[in-house]
Amino acid sequence: MALLRIDSSLRGERSLTRQLTDRFTSAWHAQRPDMKMIERDLAVAPPPLVTPEWISAAFTPETDRNDTARALMALSDEYLAEVERASIIVMGVPMYNYGMPAALKCWFDHVIRIGRTFSFDLGRGDFPLEPILAGKILVILSAHGEFGFAPGGVRATMNHLTGHVQTCSRYLGVDTVHSIAIEYQEFGDDRHLASVGAALVEVDALAAALAAAMRPD
Numbered sequence: 001m002a003l004l005r006i007d008s009s010l011r012g013e014r015s016l017t018r019q020l021t022d023r024f025t026s027a028w029h030a031q032r033p034d035m036k037m038i039e040r041d042l043a044v045a046p047p048p049l050v051t052p053e054w055i056s057a058a059f060t061p062e063t064d065r066n067d068t069a070r071a072l073m074a075l076s077d078e079y080l081a082e083v084e085r086a087s088i089i090v091m092g093v094p095m096y097n098y099g100m101p102a103a104l105k106c107w108f109d110h111v112i113r114i115g116r117t118f119s120f121d122l123g124r125g126d127f128p129l130e131p132i133l134a135g136k137i138l139v140i141l142s143a144h145g146e147f148g149f150a151p152g153g154v155r156a157t158m159n160h161l162t163g164h165v166q167t168c169s170r171y172l173g174v175d176t177v178h179s180i181a182i183e184y185q186e187f188g189d190d191r192h193l194a195s196v197g198a199a200l201v202e203v204d205a206l207a208a209a210l211a212a213a214m215r216p217d
């Protein structure tokens, strides 16, 4: 059992999503110091785009791969080992152009792999893909410059971040998703300060509740 923390903000020290992932992991560690924490910073070290050669290697059975194909899969294998070890994944996901950052989308392209995280069988009819892994929890910690992206909000239909991350994560074995967001970053007004305060309270409560629920006893 491990907690996998993934950050993807390009704003370094000023990042609100990093503030949330820091807060979540600190609260978690206070309750579960026994649990291993794995950290991936996709802004500091972004994955390369997948290529035709990469796809070809991914679709070649492991036993048939040559040295070049094995080398092409090395980073993906590393990412995948981290996902497989994780029972909880905590993702800092800034909203960029109404979706997730390109580096995070690229990470998904590297880790959602046929035969490793999903199986494909046309015998299943119109829904041939099935996840292989299961039982993982995902916490999406997001930040938006604008506001109103929650269900029912004034920009709810422009939120292509939460649904996309959730849909992709199913193929990593995620079956429970929690989402907390800071809004109004670009306004920098009282609404933003209130949003930061509320998100931090929510993060503390969620980390405490999940750490207690996942205690092995």
Ligand SMILES: Cc1cc2nc3c(=O)[nH]c(=O)nc-3n(C[C@H](O)[C@H](O)[C@H](O)COP(=O)(O)O)c2cc1C
Residues within 6 Å of the ligand: 009, 010, 011, 012, 014, 015, 016, 017, 018, 093, 094, 095, 096, 097, 098, 099, 143, 144, 145, 146, 147, 185, 186
């Ligand atoms: C490239 C880029 C694109 C952005 N696109 C959006 C957007 O589509 N909608 C929005 O509400 N905010 C947008 N923002 C603002 C960020 O979501 C906001 O700054 C947020 O705080 C980023 O998270 P961070 O503080 O962890 O970096 C964008 C920021 C950048 C740098």
